[in-house]
Amino acid sequence: xxxxxxxxxxxxxxxxxxxxxxxxxxxxxxxxxxxxxxxxxxxxxxxxxxxxxxxxxxxxxxxxxxxxxxxxxxxxxxxxxxxxxxxxxxxxxxxxxxxxxxxxxxxxxxx
Amino acid sequence: xxxxxxxxxxxxxxxxxxxxxxxxxxxxxxxxxxxxxxxxxxxxxxxxxxxxxxxxxxxxxxxxxxxxxxxxxxxxxxxxxxxxxxxxxxxxxxxxxxxxxxxxxxxxxxxxx
Numbered sequence: 001x002x003x004x005x006x007x008x009x010x011x012x013x014x015x016x017x018x019x020x021x022x023x024x025x026x027x028x029x030x031x032x033x034x035x036x037x038x039x040x041x042x043x044x045x046x047x048x049x050x051x052x053x054x055x056x057x058x059x060x061x062x063x064x065x066x067x068x069x070x071x072x073x074x075x076x077x078x079x080x081x082x083x084x085x086x087x088x089x090x091x092x093x094x095x096x097x098x099x100x101x102x103x104x105x106x107x108x109x110x111x
Numbered sequence: 112x113x114x115x116x117x118x119x120x121x122x123x124x125x126x127x128x129x130x131x132x133x134x135x136x137x138x139x140x141x142x143x144x145x146x147x148x149x150x151x152x153x154x155x156x157x158x159x160x161x162x163x164x165x166x167x168x169x170x171x172x173x174x175x176x177x178x179x180x181x182x183x184x185x186x187x188x189x190x191x192x193x194x195x196x197x198x199x200x201x202x203x204x205x206x207x208x209x210x211x212x213x214x215x216x217x218x219x220x221x222x223x224x
Contacts, residue, residue: 009151031210042115042201042215043154050210088153092211098169099211101146103153 003027004091006102013079014110021074021105023089030092032065032072033099037086079109113137115216117202123222124192132187132219134202142205143185144169144213145177147198154201160185161207192223 007022023032031050035043047056049065049072056063060083062075076083086106090099118133136143144159146169156169160179174196176188185204189196199220203213 004153006153033210033212035213040218042203042217043213044215045212048210048212090154090213092209098144098156098159099213100156101154103151 003100004089004102006087006089006105008105009103010106010108012108012110015081016078019076019079019107021087021107022071023073023102024071025091026070027091027093028069029100030069032069033090033092034063034072034074035088035090037088037104039085043086043088076107079107081109081111083107084109115202115204115214117200117216117219119219120217121220123224124189125224126192126194128192130189130192132189132200132202132221134185134187134216135183136185136202136204136214137183138204138206138214139182140204140206140214141182142207142211143179144203144205145175145185145187146201146203147171147196148201148218149198157187157200189221194223197221197223 005024033048034046037043047063052067052069054065060077064073086104088104089102115136141162145157146154155171158177160166201218202216205211
């Protein structure tokens with residue numbers, strides 16, 4: 001059972017386009033994190049959102065936590081080829097050290 | 112400061128063989144975890160530890176053993192390798208808190224024939 005559903009699973013766009021990736025669940029999380037993974041490497045933390053309704057910006061990336069703390073979105077403005085990679089969301093549930101990961105969104109930005 | 116290190120980087124095993132994947136961190140993190148990554152399935156938690164001497168099962172623990180004798184090291188043992196254990200394995204550490212933000216190693220790509 002996948003507690004965190006990411007959509008879309010694959011996304012191929014042209015450089016300069018905007019995109020949004022969604023991370024949805026029926027469960028409430030104490031916090032939600034977004035990671036980016038490049039081929040052959042481990043995931044790297046981008047951001048953590050904690051408060052319902054919270055919005056965080058990281059250059060051209062905007063992250064939002066849903067009001068009910070069950071979902072999150074990642075919006076990229078004017079995508080660049082360097083944004084290509086696997087984006088993973090992960091939720092913490094106050095259960096002593098565990099994170100639950102979504103299945104990932106594979107983004108390809110073409111020049 | 113090396114962060115999280117994993118060895119080996121690549122490994123090929125025959126069905127039934129055993130091996131240990133090594134993981135070490137130098138950030139003095141209490142929490143450490145092992146994940147496996149398969150196409151389209153994200154990261155699935157195998158085992159985790161909240162401190163030296165304490166381990167617990169994750170989502171997919173069968174066929175794997177762990178121990179945590181020191182804060183720095185968290186080895187993962189495959190008892191009798193099966194083709195279904197072909198995967199990329201990631202070790203991660205975290206200082207804990209309430210968010211368990213993970214620092215990942217570079218991964219071990221394991222093939223079982």
